[in-house]
Amino acid sequence: MASVRKGEAKALLKQAREAWEAEQWQLSADRYEEVLRYYPDDKPSGIWWFDAALAHKFLRNWDKAFELGKEAAARAPRGEGDPAYWNLGIAATVLREWPVARDAWSGFGITLPEGEGEIVGRFGMACVRLETAGEYEVVWAQRLCPTRARVVSVPVTPGRRFGEIVLHDGAPTGERIVDGQRHSVFDEIMLFEPSDLPTHAATLTVPAPDDLEALVELFAERGFGAEPASSVNLLCKCCSEGSHEQERSVRAGTQQVSLAALTDEVRSLLDTWAGGGPGRAWRDLELVG
Structure with missing residues (x-):
């Protein structure tokens, strides 16, 4: 019976790999899981657990990515940057399984801030490529953990806001260079926490x-x-994934500025600013998002 099962397993693995190459993630995961029912601890099983979990990550099936990811991580060496821990960290974060997320990042080899529960640290600045209904926008963000970041730009894409927390992938897809310092660009996986700060626009x-x-x-x-419209650079998606030097555009003259602030405070702040120096003025304030 075992030899028959091994023959079946070989055929199932072939189907799993072919489905993977065709990006048929559900079929690939199903075939890997069929094999793992019989051979959960064979020498190459760690790879099968990992690929099955990763397929479910691509499908955004986080419960399955978490379940299978724990099995993959259990068969991976700790402290050596094994991607099984990274993918488990993402799935655990989505599900807010903070003890598992903390253990996964530590297993990958990342030093976390001390404490329990949600991870809120300072992991440096990065750029995140937001995706909204097929539109893309690269924004600046403060990384809170290996996979979460708070947006500190004022997005121009409708429905996106300053201060929202996004979940991003781990593989860079481009970079931005500012004053000689390189910052990776990561693709957004999902909006993790929305922001309650609306976006306004005014002419200054x-x-x-x-x-x-x-x-x-x-x-x-x-x-x-607050962000001037002149700081927005329009790039096609292909060019956006390359390496680009950027300078913050701060210039004089009449210009439109995007403002992320509570509606009942934005006018008083603009008045305070206008009264703080000769020649300053604002007009045409409107709520845009």
Whole structure:
């Protein structure tokens, strides 16, 4: 009986790999799982558990990615950057299984801030490529853990907001270079936590670049965001995935600025800014998202 099962397993593995190459993720996962019912602990089983879990990650079936990912990680060496831990960390984070997520990141080899529960650390700045109904926008974000980041740009894509927390993948798909420092671009997996800060737009008269910087600082002091339209660079998706040098565009003159702030505070903040220097003015404030 065992020899028959091994013959069947060989055929199932072939089907699993062929389905994988064709990006038929559900079929591939099903075939791997059939083999694993008989051979959960064979020498190559760690790879099968990993591929099955990864297929479910691509399908956004997080319960299965979590279940199979735990099996893959249990067969992977700790502290050596094994991707089984990374994928488990993502699935555990989606499900808010914080003890498992913490163990997975540690198993990968990442030092976490001390504590229990949700991971809120400072893992540096990065860029995240948001995807909304087939539209893409790269924004700046502060990484809170290996897979979560808080958006600190004011997105121009409808429905996206400053301050929202997104879940991003681990493999960089491009980079942005600012003052010689390289920042990876990661693809968004999902919106993890929405933001309650609406987006407004206003036309500002800015006598000097320092006046615009003063606006940005004023809004930042309140935990809000302000970003001139001139800082938005339009790139096709292919070009966006390359390496690009960027400079923050801070210039004088009349220009539109996106503002992320509570609606009942945005006017008073603009008035405070306008009264803080000669020649400053604003008009045409509107709610845009």
